[in-house]
Amino acid sequence: MAKRIYNFNAGPSTLPLDVLKIVQDELLDYRGTGMSVMEISHRSAQFDEINEAAISLTRELMGLDESYHVLFMGGGASTQFGLIPMNFLRDGQTGAYVDTGTWSSKAIKECEIQGKMHLAGSSKKDNYTFIPKMADLDVPADAAYLHITSNNTIKGTQYHSWPKVSVPLIVDMSSDIMSRQLDHTMFSMMYAGAQKNLGPSGATMVVIKDDLLQTCKDGNPTMLDYRTHASKKSLYNTPPAFGIYIIKLVLEWVKNQGGLAAVEKVNRAKQERLYQAIDLNNDFYRGPVQKDSRSWMNVCFRLPTEDLEKKFIAEATAAGFGGLKGHRSVGGCRASIYNAMTLEGCEKLAEFMQNFKKAN
């Protein structure tokens, strides 16, 4: 039996063990084809079944009907930052954005390259330690869209309420997609690099409502036009096929647990356990973000000194807890606890935190 650690990496990140076992089992001979999924044609009946299942499971789990297109693209979430203004910003139009940290800022930069950007809200002045109040957002009525980042992977904040706007709402859900129950129909577009909550890197899930899709601008390169991928169900060219296969397995795993309601229940318990470990030991651990903006996916915390943080990470690594170093831009510690991280993993880490405090 392979030795597996408690993997708190921010992305790519841990995958469900049950899914990895299926992949292992099917790797050399996918269901009697005598080939791996990596070796079959993306035009084959076998792959078509995988692709169709991934699309329909996405709609089913998110409660969406066929007015939403489900695409699997390459280029990561970062490519979407550029494609959104490229497809949806017409001459003279403005893209509205909420700036809640590194990834939002990168999305904003891509809009500024291509057209007019309007800052609808920002938590920059307080070092992105909170999500702006929805009532304070300033969204022009004629904006082409409002873009938000539902979970801020690096800063450790997350939206727990949603803007009510008349313009299309576009959300970067890279680090919390399918982690909780939501009315997903409030969004016109949702996208996520797969490597946090859905599968391996290399595939990006893009869900677009048809009425937004119809507003895509003409004149863009074929591969950069969302309509190309929507009309061919991501099969205009060779898609990230192996990634889509694993996404499909992860979605089946989510469904088998009871869907997003069941996943949310576990995720709620996981984050509670870790934030409790911080709050009950707040003479030692400190959570840098405002409590009502805390992320359920990326739990950021500081220790009294940087030397203690180094020691904590080293001892945690030795004890089988990986990936706890905070992003290089913010320092400190971060436990990324996406869907595939178990409650047991979070309980064990909370226990380790308690013991580390006692010993230091």
Ligand SMILES: *Cc1c(COP(=O)(O)O)cnc(C)c1O
């Ligand atoms: C990781 C991440 C990205 C970047 O994803 P890539 O697939 O590496 O381009 C963008 N947005 C958020 C919120 C992320 O967490």
